[in-house]
Amino acid sequence: MIPGKIYTPELILQIAWRRKWWILIPALLIAGGVAGWTRKLPDMYRSDTLIMVVPQRVPEEYVRSTVTQSISDRLQSITQQILSRTRLERIIEDLNLYPDLRKTQIMEDIVEGMRGDIEIQVVRGDSFRVGFHSRDPRTAMRVSERLASLFIDESLRDREVLAEGTNQFLEAQLEEARRQLVDNEKKVEEYRRRHEGQLPTQLEANMQGLHNTEMQIQTLIDSMNRDRDRHLVLERALADLTAAEATPAPVAPVAPGQTVLTAAQQLAAARSELQSLELRLKPEHPDVVRARKHVAELQQAADNEALAQPVSSENAPVQSAEAIRRNRIDEVKAELANLDKQIADKQQKEQQLRSNLGNYQQRIEATPTRESELADLTRDYGTLQSAYQSLLAKKQDSQLAANLERRQIGEQFRILDAAHxxxxxxxxxxxxxxxxxxxxxxxxxxxxxxxxxxxxRSMRTESDVRAALKVVVLATVPLIEAPRKTSLAFKAAIATAAAGTVAAIGAVVWYLR
Structure with a gap:
């Protein structure tokens, strides 16, 4: 190459024409070598099977499938199972694939080569192709059919196994939730039985019982007060009877036409009035106190009147008065003993009522604590019950989904385009x-x-001379070569081109092998 020489398109075309044999001969030789090598390559045939994903025939609003993986994820999982060494080795042995390679190579290498001959391609979101490459067209078709059937069978088996596994898992979880729920129910029942009477639901009954007990105690106290008052009156009467002498009682003058009431009659009327007042008024009311005092006075007068009654015989007054006095003393003592017994019984009943009152108060005071403890237990029970109901619903859905897969009416792989x-x-x-x-x-x-x-570096034109020598060209003489020299040069060029072409073809063949 001459320094400073400018290569124009016209000059490049002249160079290409001048060296056309150096261009054409290698091109023809290399093209011929590649054609020969290509002709020796074995023919490879491919057979494809188009598989479509058919959705389940029962609407998902009624039965929801437990298989939630996308088609691509499930396809990848099934592909890994089918392309396993065990599956491919069985296919190789059943269909007698790669008989020549099986004589010279180990099975692992043959299986790896078969993986390269299998092609799985997702066409759309709901379909994919399974293809196989082989030198024999019938072998390609048979292997493609076998792979398609494996995909369909594996899909059905995987969906059924997944549905059954989900169903068994939910059944185990449901049984565990049921056991926990029963245990919690037993705890709540045991707690209610152990703290009977202190539960929040019994607070109103305890309050009512407390109020009723307080009223009973107050009524009992009032009754004992009346008994004690009566006891005092009887004690005073007994003392008077014991110390009294048998003297006639003075008789009050009676006006003409007036009816005279005895002391006993007046006592009966006063007692009736006292009972009426006690029903309406409290024991410490002044009217009640005054009526009690009046009854006591009339009782004393009635006792004296009974002692002053005359008899027919001379000795009879003394004996009759003494007998009446003693009888009256006995009656008073008997009534006092009866009152003592009544007061003792009422005191015992009061103690029992006060014990009941303490129990009611203790129950009421313990109710907030029991309410908090019971709330914790019932809260756990509510949580467990909600979990149990949720698991029960999921278990029922899972059972339906498992039945769906068992009857093969769920999502399936179906051959849309069989292998040809x-x-x-x-x-x-x-x-x-x-x-x-x-x-x-x-x-x-x-x-x-x-x-x-x-x-x-040869100079062929006037421009080459000017570019190389930087001088003015006075004249140019064309190149005149002898025929023998031209022939030798041509042959040398052809030999050089052929040698270079052969070397290039050899390098290409070695690289491709």
Whole structure:
């Protein structure tokens, strides 16, 4: 190459024409070598099966499937299972694949090669293709059919196993939740039984019982007060009877036409009035106190009147008065003993009522604590019951989904396009290889021509002289070569081009192998 030389398109075309044999011969040789190599490549056939994902035939509003994986995820999982060494080795043995390789290679290498011959491609969101490459078209079809059936069977088995596994898991969880719920129910029942009477639901009954007990105690106290008052009156009467002498009682004057009431009659009327007042008024009311005092006075007068009654015989008054007095003393003592017994019984009943009152108060005071403890237990019970109901609903849905998969009416893989017997090979693409070989040959020839031009320092034109020598050209003489020299140069060029082409073809063949 001459320094400073400018290469125009016209000059480049002249160079290409001058070195046309260096370009054409390598191009033809390389293209021919690639064509020959391509012709020796074995024909490869491919058979595909189009599989479509058919949704479940029962609407999901009624039965929701337990398989929630996307098609791509499930397809990837099933592909890993089918492309396992065990599955592929069984297919190789059943269909007698790779008989020549099985004689020279180990099974692991053959299985790895078979994985490369299998092609799985998702076409749309609801379909995918399963293909196999083989030198024999019938083998390609048979393997494609076998792989498609494996995908369908594996999908059904995986869905059924997943549904059954989900169902069994939920059943175990449901049984555990049921056990916890029963245990909590037993705890609540035991707590209610242990703290009977102190529960929040019994607070109103305890308050009512407390109020009733207080009223009973107050009524009993009032009754004992009346008994004690009566006891005092009787004690005073007994003392009077014991100390009294048998003297006649003075008789009050009576007006003409007036009815005279005896002391006993007045006593009966006073007692009736006292009872009426006690029903309406409190024991400490002044009217009640006054009536009691009046009854006591009339009782004393009645006792004296009874002692002053006359008899018919002379000795009878003394004996009758003494007998009446003693009888009266006995009656008073008997009534006092009866009152003592009544007061003792009422005191015992009061103690019992006060004990009941303490129990009611203790229950009422313990109710807030029991309410808090019971709230914790019932809160746990509510949580467990909600979890149990949720698991029960899920278990029922899972059971329906498992039945759906068992009856094979759930989501399924269905062959939409069965594997066919390929009529022509899909590989190698010989026209493409021919074009690549020709392009490679032309590229090699152009590169060789460029290399020769780079190494050539001869001056062929006036512009070459001016560019190289920087002088004015006075005249140019055309090149006149002898025929023998031209022939030798041509032969040398052809030999050089052929040698370079052969070397290039050899390198390409070695690389491709």
């Amino acid at each position: 017997l390929p009529a022509r090979p899909y590989s190698p693409n010989r026209p493409r290889f021919y074009g690549i070989g020709l392009a490679a040959g032309l590229g090699f020839g152009l590169a060789l021509a460029g290399l020769l031009e780079y190494m050539d």
